[in-house]
Amino acid sequence: MTYMKKKYPIRLTPQRLAILEYLEGNKAHPSASDIYKAVSEKYPMMSFATVYNTLDTLREKMQVLELSIDSKKKRFDPNTKPHHHLICMECKAITDIHRKFALDLTDGERCDYKIMRNHIDFYGVCSNCKKKTK
Amino acid sequence: MTYMKKKYPIRLTPQRLAILEYLEGNKAHPSASDIYKAVSEKYPMMSFATVYNTLDTLREKMQVLELSIDSKKKRFDPNTKPHHHLICMECKAITDIHRKFALDLTDGERCDYKIMRNHIDFYGVCSNCKKKTK
DNA sequence: ATGTGTGCAAACGCTTTGCAATTTG
DNA sequence: CAAATTGCAAAGCGTTTGCACACAT
Numbered sequence: 298m299t300y301m302k303k304k305y306p307i308r309l310t311p312q313r314l315a316i317l318e319y320l321e322g323n324k325a326h327p328s329a330s331d332i333y334k335a336v337s338e339k340y341p342m343m344s345f346a347t348v349y350n351t352l353d354t355l356r357e358k359m360q361v362l363e364l365s366i367d368s369k370k371k372r373f374d375p376n377t378k379p380h381h382h383l384i385c386m387e388c389k390a391i392t393d394i395h396r397k398f399a400l401d402l403t404d405g406e407r408c409d410y411k412i413m414r415n416h417i418d419f420y421g422v423c424s425n426c427k428k429k430t431k
Numbered sequence: 432m433t434y435m436k437k438k439y440p441i442r443l444t445p446q447r448l449a450i451l452e453y454l455e456g457n458k459a460h461p462s463a464s465d466i467y468k469a470v471s472e473k474y475p476m477m478s479f480a481t482v483y484n485t486l487d488t489l490r491e492k493m494q495v496l497e498l499s500i501d502s503k504k505k506r507f508d509p510n511t512k513p514h515h516h517l518i519c520m521e522c523k524a525i526t527d528i529h530r531k532f533a534l535d536l537t538d539g540e541r542c543d544y545k546i547m548r549n550h551i552d553f554y555g556v557c558s559n560c561k562k563k564t565k
Numbered sequence: 566a567t568g569t570g571t572g573c574a575a576a577c578g579c580t581t582t583g584c585a586a587t588t589t590g
Numbered sequence: 591c592a593a594a595t596t597g598c599a600a601a602g603c604g605t606t607t608g609c610a611c612a613c614a615t
Contacts (some may be wrong), residue, residue, distance in 0.1 A: 308614080310613090312571075320433050328604085329604075342572085344571065344573070345572090346572065346606085346607085347572070351570095354570095365501065366499060367499060368497065368504075369501045369580090370502075370603085371604085383544055383546075386547065396540065400553075402528065402553065406517070406530065408557070408558070409557070409558040410526075410558065412553055413556070414553075415553045415554065416552045417534065418549065418553075419534075419549045420546070420549065421545050424543035424571070425543070427543075442594070444595065458597095462590095463580080476596090476597080478597045478598070479595070480581085481596060484595075504579055505580085556593080
């Protein structure tokens with residue numbers, strides 16, 4: 298487990314390791330309670346506060362992204378490389394798209410903001426749902 | 432007030448008119464409680480449930496968009512024309528950007544989806560918040 | 566010894582719901 | 591009259607917080 302020490306610049310408690318283990322490579326964009334449910338099965342000592350604390354810490358250290366895809370709850374993405382999303386309007390599946398798009402705003406559009414990044418959501422219908430609709 | 436009859440395909444009660452009046456041309460992307468606060472000052476008979484009911488109905492009839500920009504609460508946009516958003520990461524202000532971006536995905540990226548539309552969020556810091564941070 | 570992390574439970578804010586009363590077509 | 595809408599209050603759910611205890615450096 299110590300292999301993570303370099304990778305994650307936070308103190309690695311058993312709880313945090315359990316959470317990181319669950320997140321590692323997870324492409325489901327889980328919510329905090331998804332994480333709590335999954336992790337507490339294996340490690341029953343886990344508390345909700347610790348999940349939130351850990352996610353907070355990870356977000357501060359940029360080890361996790363907090364997504365606003367779902368207006369009901371935060372969802373988390375362990376893939377911190379900037380990327381975009383392809384979302385199925387039917388089944389809500391989310392696929393990552395790893396490409397940079399150079400999108401420049403005009404001075405007028407920029408409204409004197411300092412722009413840091415952009416995120417694109419592509420909305421469509423996945424191949425599975427296309428079949429069903431027919 | 433009857434001028435709205437054609438425009439909004441819903442039964443127009445005084446409460447709904449009050450909400451529509453507040454939303455008409457509103458570019459602040461208000462939350463449900465923003466709407467409740469503003470409208471109930473003028474029409475004290477307004478209840479929270481009615482605000483949510485009305486927003487739900489309007490969303491079904493595509494008269495309002497529900498935004499998931501803010502992970503804490505839903506925000507609503509009376510502008511249903513497709514457009515993009517410039518978001519202040521500090522104060523969560525949202526500015527509309529009315530431009531079409533032609534963003535084509537490669538066949539590989541498209542994952543056999545039928546893509547309908549895209550939405551871009553530009554994240555940055557607005558001029559107000561830039562001042563405060565210094 | 567000091568700071569950091571944990572667990573519990575209570576509190577909080579936004580949203581939804583059940584239901585009776587009212588209004589509308 | 592039947593169906594839709596309203597207001598109220600309670601409940602639901604995700605999230606945050608306060609605090610005492612445990613742990614690590």
